[in-house]
Amino acid sequence: MPYAHLDMTYTQKHRAAWVVLPNTYFDPKKGHELYNRYLDELELVAETGFDGISVNEHHQNAYGLMPSPVVMAAALSRRTKNAKIAILGNAFCLREHPLTLAEEHAMIDCITGGRLISGMVRGIGAEYYSLGVNPTISHARFQEAHDLVVQAWTRPGPFAFEGKHYHFEYVNVWPRPYQQPHPPIWAPSTGSTETIEWAAHPSRKYVYLQAYSPIVSVARYLNYYRECAQRMYGYTASSDQIGWSTPVYVSDTDQKARDEAKAHIEVLFNKLLRLPFEMIFPPGYLSMKSLKNMRSHKRSVSGQEHTVDTLIEQGIMVCGSPDTVRKQFMDTHRTLGFQNLLCLMQFGTLPRDLTEKNIRLFAREVLPALQGLTDKEYGGMEVRAAE
């Protein structure tokens, strides 16, 4: 949900579109139009047969205008009838009172009659500057906030919660969620081994969703989830525990798709996702092990100038004719096995007409083939090894 009207020459004066970019760049009148346009587009997605629509949380930036995805989910609750509403995610651990979010999620679940998917995230590093939460305890707080919220949704209240980071005398959330025991919980991430191991645990088996990554990284992390399940926990993960999130653009031909998406996707990666290393990974946000991994695998999402061609080549975005895009997703499912696919149908400065065209064409030409895919079409470890 980008602030598409951003003056892109901001880069001459400011080092990031996050944390330090003055909010004077935001024009509330243009914001009014954008919010309503984006809500229209999400409603169109619901009408054209997608299984769900998704919103997420980021603070103090021009990349995404959703510090509170709950507000957007609430707006969509009454305007959609069948689609799942996926909050992917909310950073419960950024709150001093995660129970306010637990209450709001339960409200949306009740209003929609159980259409909520509840994503739980740590928030990216920039969030820890913007909201002042200590990044060195973010994993611990993330896990504890999760425990608190799940207990609040499932244990009869009132009860006392006695944690290290959270202490409450009266946990007694009204309303209780519509779905029992609680809405499905997903764990979206850009690839933290700690989060993958946590999500794959047999007591959780949460959908792990890999976002914004070159396809080699997507493969590495999704396979790591399956390996964790097998080697650490002794069970076989099924494809419905696995998810992938990527920008998608379809048009009549491969070349036309590239031409139409080019300027808009390049703005997303080169301007709106402009985040220096120190901002995306504040000290202690990653374990020492993950930090070393990150340094050695030099991330290719931010920190390099992208073109539509490099984004397609690296599999960071999926772009082309309906045939190309359909084939690419079906092939990737065969090797990686993901039954959850989040398509970013609007990105950067992609205007209303192209976004709508993208949604409709994808819904008509690509979506039906993907909706039929199951674990059976996943080739498993052997296929991966052979390729």
Add this chain to the structure above:
Amino acid sequence: LTELFAAEDTVGKRRTAPVKQSTIEVRGCRLNVRRAGKGEPLLFLHGAQGLNGREPGLEALTESCDVIAPDHPGFGRSADSELIDDAGDLAFFYLDLLNVMEIDRVHLVGQCIGGWVALEMAVRTTERIASLVLVNSAGIRVKGVPRADMFVCSQDELMKMLFAGQGADEWLASWRATPDMEDIYDRNRAAAAKYSWSPRLFNPKLERWLHRVDVPTHIIWGEDDRVIPPAYATALKGLIAGATVTMLPSSAHLPHIEQPQAFASEVARFIRSAAR
């Protein structure tokens, strides 16, 4: 952490006074402590950047003092401790260290976060504290005085914050000397964030108890510091009875590295005057 403890410290060999490096266990936490020099015991509490064994200001102090310089828990080659979340916990921890080391009387010298810890110790008890030296010290907040953020900036910007002159390249090179040192650099940044992230570099309650600091106190400040600007030296002087201030020119946040002779002679002079 075993590899950190097992790693050989070659840095001590270039010193004039032999540096004894040992592990002291306090409350179950294995603390790495460097010690050198002859004279009255001086406990140096380092700042957010930690110690890399090339602190010429400390080396100069070994001529007149028995300098004891631990890596704080979570920094350098010291272990992490689950007991320690903030500067107040570090204060109790170092009061326990004095017990363990059987030191009855010590001169405290703290820079940045270390100065904050020294103040937290002194408001708890000054029973064993002979004197206090605060060097570009954290711990309080002076409203309306902007501070540069050591965490959000790039490394280049950080070097410009820490040094007034040209010392940054050499200092940074010493952290890049070995993979082990590079790891410690990252580890120190994380430990500094753990203790000082929010509220950034201060305890809102500390200021209201600083009247309890009843030992001779001297404030030394690199006058080009933007991380904790000189207005903080003035504010601390006003909060601590009898405190004196020396501003050091051509120095920013790390006077013990950038102006080692001036730093050491100021500390030594003050400690002589504070001696009973």
